[in-house]
Amino acid sequence: KTTKELKDLKVLLVEDNLINQKITLLTLKPLVYSIETASNGKEALDKFGTANYDLILMDIQMPVMSGLTAAEKIRALESTTNSHIPIIAITANAMIGDKEKCLSAGIDDYISKPFQPAALIEKIKKNI
Ligand code: MN
Numbered sequence: 001k002t003t004k005e006l007k008d009l010k011v012l013l014v015e016d017n018l019i020n021q022k023i024t025l026l027t028l029k030p031l032v033y034s035i036e037t038a039s040n041g042k043e044a045l046d047k048f049g050t051a052n053y054d055l056i057l058m059d060i061q062m063p064v065m066s067g068l069t070a071a072e073k074i075r076a077l078e079s080t081t082n083s084h085i086p087i088i089a090i091t092a093n094a095m096i097g098d099k100e101k102c103l104s105a106g107i108d109d110y111i112s113k114p115f116q117p118a119a120l121i122e123k124i125k126k127n128i
Contacts, residue, residue: 004054004128006121011035012053014044014070015090016062020113024057024090027117041065045073048085055128056087058107060098068105075106086127090115 009032015021016039028035036051038044042065044056056074060067071087078084089102089110102110111123 006031006125006128008033009054009124009128010052012038012044012047012051012056014038014041014056014062014067015059016040017059020059020090024120027120031121041067041070041073044070048074048077053085055124056085057090058087059090060102061092068101068107071102071105071107088123088127 011028011032011034013021013024013028013035015024015037021037021039025035025037036047036053038047040062041058044058044067045065047053048056058067058071067089071089074085074087086109087107089107091098091102091110091112099110109123109127111120
């Protein structure tokens, strides 16, 4: 694992709620190299296939395809290339069992909504 710096990161933010999307964008845009968005798991999967991201922030509850399913599919794709992109889940609540579901879908870490910007940045630093 190579440790990257925040300012060099190409981030994919996957979030169906436009307000949440905007808040996270405003927080991260000044700090990272680039940040793109997807509105559901299917879109995330399509973008993952066409660009080289360093990190994915993944909402769990989304229409079309959930974050858990998208993470599983990304891990399946990666298994053929022996690569591993850090995926941090953004969970709507701190429900018991969420952590287990995230981990078994191949998600590396998670943060519960609502979160402080500093907490998100710390999570990202820990996982890159
Ligand atoms: Mn959602």
